[in-house]
Amino acid sequence: MSISRRITWFSTVWLLVILLIVNSGIYFLFEQLTARAELERVSSQAQAIAEAAGGETLQPADLFAAYVAGEGMIRVIREDGSEAVTITKNPAMRGISRMYSVAQGTEQIRYQGDRIAMARFPVIWNDGTVVTLEYSEKMDTFESTLATLRLVLVVASLLVLIPAFFAGRALSRLLLQPIQALMQTMEGIRKSGTFNRIEVSEESKDELDQMGQTFNRMIELLECNYEKQQQFVSDASHELRTPLTVIESYANLLKRWGMTNPERLKEAVEAILEESKRMKGLTQQMLSLATGEQDRTVELRKLELSLLAQETARKLQQAYERDIHIGTDETYTILGDEARIKQLLFILLENGLKYSNDSLTVTFSHYNEFVQMEVSDQGIGISEKDLPHVFERFFRVDKARSRQTGGSGLGLAIAKTIVDVHGGQISVISKEQVGTTFTVLLPMAIRKGGELDE
Numbered sequence: 001m002s003i004s005r006r007i008t009w010f011s012t013v014w015l016l017v018i019l020l021i022v023n024s025g026i027y028f029l030f031e032q033l034t035a036r037a038e039l040e041r042v043s044s045q046a047q048a049i050a051e052a053a054g055g056e057t058l059q060p061a062d063l064f065a066a067y068v069a070g071e072g073m074i075r076v077i078r079e080d081g082s083e084a085v086t087i088t089k090n091p092a093m094r095g096i097s098r099m100y101s102v103a104q105g106t107e108q109i110r111y112q113g114d115r116i117a118m119a120r121f122p123v124i125w126n127d128g129t130v131v132t133l134e135y136s137e138k139m140d141t142f143e144s145t146l147a148t149l150r151l152v153l154v155v156a157s158l159l160v161l162i163p164a165f166f167a168g169r170a171l172s173r174l175l176l177q178p179i180q181a182l183m184q185t186m187e188g189i190r191k192s193g194t195f196n197r198i199e200v201s202e203e204s205k206d207e208l209d210q211m212g213q214t215f216n217r218m219i220e221l222l223e224c225n226y227e228k229q230q231q232f233v234s235d236a237s238h239e240l241r242t243p244l245t246v247i248e249s250y251a252n253l254l255k256r257w258g259m260t261n262p263e264r265l266k267e268a269v270e271a272i273l274e275e276s277k278r279m280k281g282l283t284q285q286m287l288s289l290a291t292g293e294q295d296r297t298v299e300l301r302k303l304e305l306s307l308l309a310q311e312t313a314r315k316l317q318q319a320y321e322r323d324i325h326i327g328t329d330e331t332y333t334i335l336g337d338e339a340r341i342k343q344l345l346f347i348l349l350e351n352g353l354k355y356s357n358d359s360l361t362v363t364f365s366h367y368n369e370f371v372q373m374e375v376s377d378q379g380i381g382i383s384e385k386d387l388p389h390v391f392e393r394f395f396r397v398d399k400a401r402s403r404q405t406g407g408s409g410l411g412l413a414i415a416k417t418i419v420d421v422h423g424g425q426i427s428v429i430s431k432e433q434v435g436t437t438f439t440v441l442l443p444m445a446i447r448k449g450g451e452l453d454e
Contacts, residue, residue: 007172012165019160023153030149038117038142039106046119046135047104049074053123053133071138076123076131084131093136100132108139115139178208182215195223240283243275250275298337298421302445305341305371306332309362312345316353323359324349332364332371335445336422344418347411348438352377356435370424370441377437382430390428391416 049067064074064087073088077100086094096111102122109116118136125131178198185198197219200212250268306328313324334341352360356379365372382390391412419426423443430436 004169004172004176007175008165008168011168011171012161015164016157016161019157023157027146027149027153031146034142034145035108035117035139038139039108039119042117042135042137043104043106043119043121045137046121046133049135050121050123050133067135069137071140073134073136075134076125077134078125078131079129084125096136098134102130102132115143117142175208178212182212185215189219195219195226240279243279246275247272247279298340300335300337300422303334303336303338303341304331305334305336305373305442306330306364308338308341309345309364309373312342312349313360313362316346316349320353322353324353325359325361327361327363330364332366332373333445334371334442336442340418340421341442344415344440347415348375348440351411351438352379352436355379366444367441369444371444373440373442375438375440376435378435381432381434381436382428383432387428387430391426 045067049064052067053063064085068074068087068089071090071093073086073090073093073096075086075088075098076084077098078084079100081098081100083098088094092112096109096116096118099120101120104121106117106119109118115138116136117139118134121133121135123131123133178200181198185196188194188196197216198212200209200216250271253264254268306326310326313326316322317324349360349362352375356377358378361374361376363374363376365374416426419440419442425441427439428436429439
């Protein structure tokens, strides 16, 4: 059974149960109150007859005949159970069992399928004996009133249930419409492989619309991650294919000519070695980025950031034969993981050396509770539209130039990961053909009073 039918039948059945309970309560309460009122009326009638009989000079039969209703009966019962007088217009009423009692009382009995209200009242008879005056009357008005009440309750229940049934159907359709749209959209995504979204009213704030908005945000996230994955696979395969192709070509060259031609042998070995290092560096960067995102724990200890920068600059100056100016003689101490901070310095300095022909400048300063490091070059710069994306994995400002310089588009993404796990910040400002400056903020290891934090 569909959810729509379940909702409809569930709501209708429960409403029916509630109506049965309420109507039954109303019916039985009304029955009790009406029966009590009927018995009180019969009791008052019997009392009036007894009072009239006590002071009347007429014969009792003549007096009682004036009080007998169309379906009623008056009779006088002696102590021995015999009838002194019986007055009724319905002979069938005479079959009602009689009982002598000196106590006043009322009761309701069933006789031949009819409901009878009976009242007993003690009376002093004309011979001086105490007799029981019994007044009985069919409760026809009571029965007709209850029948009318039953009809009213049934009709009222139907008038409630039928609209409630159709209202339940309409409500279930209204509630399930967003879910059906969601199911259709998901099925469409499965069949077409495209990331579709469902239409959601921006004005409505109920749970179903919130579910639709959550679904759309989830689809946006999946689509974004899917595109990044596709881009990652595409760029990674391209970057790996290039050095592999070079290695393969030089290996073939070695196979054909390398053993007899020393110059070609040297050229091939150097090319294979260079491309192998490049491919190794690329795979290491990819692994570093992946492990950096999965394991964000660092072993923090005091590090002389300015000293680490000088050591890194010395190595890169020798490799690139370029000048790197460290613009400070002061000591700047941070809390960091030495291996990762060295990697961060290597990435930033090498990035500046690759994309500029002039020297680099590294400056340090204090900024609140951070050590601020700026790495500036006078290179080709980055366009304004590319600046927001420079820390994304495999993003390269100029892919052709990046391949020439050995860039993979992973270095700055790794740098941002390192800064993030240290609780710092990294930003970049750049102008094309003027230069680029990377600014890094790292927590410094200083206590109150200027002492180093152990």
